[in-house]
């Protein structure tokens with residue numbers, strides 16, 4: 001499930017739908033579609049890696065069908081994860097977590113918050129976790 005509560009099922013491409021305009025996604029001038037950013041650095045700068053998801057998964061996605069590039073990054077009609085990493089404080093996942101991720105792309109990796117988010121974002125995330 002993504003931070004927007006969208007469930008991605010193994011072996012099934014995600015098909016974007018516009019919930020606002022009811023048109024085929026992605027549409028110019030709208031924000032619908034499967035969003036992706038080619039640069040991890042841009043994601044870090046925008047704070048998108050800091051969504052308070054538990055667990056946090058960082059991944060690459062294959063996009064196809066109609067694909068639009070605009071101020072929102074890339075937005076696509078269809079997508080499927082091509083690589084996934086589970087972000088854990090010590091890069092030691094709980095048993096079964098990597099198996100669950102591997103159902104999507106064959107093999108899943110691990111990353112520390114600093115590796116995935118950058119040092120500053122990882123520090124902020126750690127502070128937020130301590131504040132809960």
Ligand SMILES: [Zn+2]
Nearest residue numbers: 018021030032
């Ligand atoms: Zn739309």
